[in-house]
Amino acid sequence: STPLCSKLNTEWVTLNVGGKYFTTSRSTLMTKEPMSMLARMFAEGDNGFIMTPSNVDRNGAYLIDRSPTYFEPILNYLRNGQLIFDNNVNPEGILEEARFFGIESLVPQLESLIQSSQRSRDNVPLT
Amino acid sequence: STPLCSKLNTEWVTLNVGGKYFTTSRSTLMTKEPMSMLARMFAEGDNGFIMTPSNVDRNGAYLIDRSPTYFEPILNYLRNGQLIFDNNVNPEGILEEARFFGIESLVPQLESLIQSSQRSRDNVPLT
Amino acid sequence: STPLCSKLNTEWVTLNVGGKYFTTSRSTLMTKEPMSMLARMFAEGDNGFIMTPSNVDRNGAYLIDRSPTYFEPILNYLRNGQLIFDNNVNPEGILEEARFFGIESLVPQLESLIQSSQRSRDNVPLT
Amino acid sequence: STPLCSKLNTEWVTLNVGGKYFTTSRSTLMTKEPMSMLARMFAEGDNGFIMTPSNVDRNGAYLIDRSPTYFEPILNYLRNGQLIFDNNVNPEGILEEARFFGIESLVPQLESLIQSSQRSRDNVPLT
């Protein structure tokens, strides 16, 4: 059980994304895509974190001015390396966030997914 | 990382839209459509903000008596310039809010979207 | 900007409908259908409000023992005069609440909507 | 307005069902199916309530270790006597809760509903 414990003992952060709270670990935000803007937001610079305390709300959550709905699958991707989302979620919204946060490995995956779903819609026979 | 920091250091506001909280920056509300009613609600007048403290709830959030469900895609549009919403969301609800908040650039986009979806529904062959 | 200000300065109320909070103004609850039960709940009687403080929760919200899911389109209707709801929402649930709260103008609209959707389902050819 | 007042003055209870809060009245929980397990949980025994204070969370809500998603239509049924749920909700989840809470009048209604939806799915012609 040591690996579990050590994983759980990492530093926890809470993000306030557009008004909704997400709790995760700094290692989740930084490990999968270390050069992404999201990772760099939580990297330690010479003078501590790049995100300064002025960007923290009264509950201690880091403020991010983006859509919570489309951030959720991005965060899950960083947790487990899989892009998974529910039927009713619009992949174009996820693509927009992947680009904003600089999660480069997700961008081509989402682009081809959007293209193929558009093609199958266009394929419907005319009545 | 300077542009990121300066962007994040803008003034944060929390809106209580019909009972649901949205956190964003004043610049998001004011930059994309500066003449909209929403932008003017957060513009500074001669005597400070136009929205006076009497319209703030006990958590310091600005009270707006509108639908939270349909405000969400409006706010995302102001954040990234894209109109994106999930399959199950009714675009007529978004149109209603775009009109109320005076987000003029969204109105024709939503109107043509609603018209084309009605046309495709009417096109279904009779049984 | 005077009409906006005066509108925003109306009295705010928070409703706890079945456990979910809705924030709105008393004028929204009372203007559209002044004779509805919902309007009368917030009308001032000879001895103040009809709803007495014993029906208020610890956050100061008025307690209403009904479905929050189906109350939402009702409240939006009172805000903007339009009946709009998402694809996955069951109109029979909204009808039940419209009847309970006495929003009479919504009842025939919902009834014909439910009937026509049942007719189109019955029209599907047998296999 | 007397019947409304007397109804609203009943005792309010808040339930924490699997982490989500539901606010309702004890009369809603006890009137429709007085012999159900749910009703008996809030019945007064010789020594006060059967649910003892140890089952109350720090907000004073009664703890119930069940699914909040599928409890919602059950509670609405107890409020207004109608089984109504949205398109995307799985009736098998509601049936499971109806059985757990002992809401006997809902069980056959849900069972026949599940059977007929399975039959219509099986009826799809083979390709």
Add this chain to the structure above:
Amino acid sequence: STPLCSKLNTEWVTLNVGGKYFTTSRSTLMTKEPMSMLARMFAEGDNGFIMTPSNVDRNGAYLIDRSPTYFEPILNYLRNGQLIFDNNVNPEGILEEARFFGIESLVPQLESLIQSSQRSRDNVPLT
């Protein structure tokens, strides 16, 4: 009513899964699959719980860095032994969580469910 009481008197735990709260009992987490990672997280070791207080948020909830959306059907399965989820929920997301938490009995069930839904999608005739 003794079995009900004794069941309700078990120890309650609140989990903060990715920012969303779930309330359940330790027995629910440990009974159905005692050897799962989830059960072992709440098992008592020689020196108390394996999950140490450093993994608890300011509300006393145990922090778990995973998707709340897909944890919900997992928790319901542990409560009642049934895998039930709504139409719009992606079973691949549930599978990912079942694997992470080590709920072995769910894995083959979800795998065959995903395979058969893919097969039926592939079976659609070409136009």
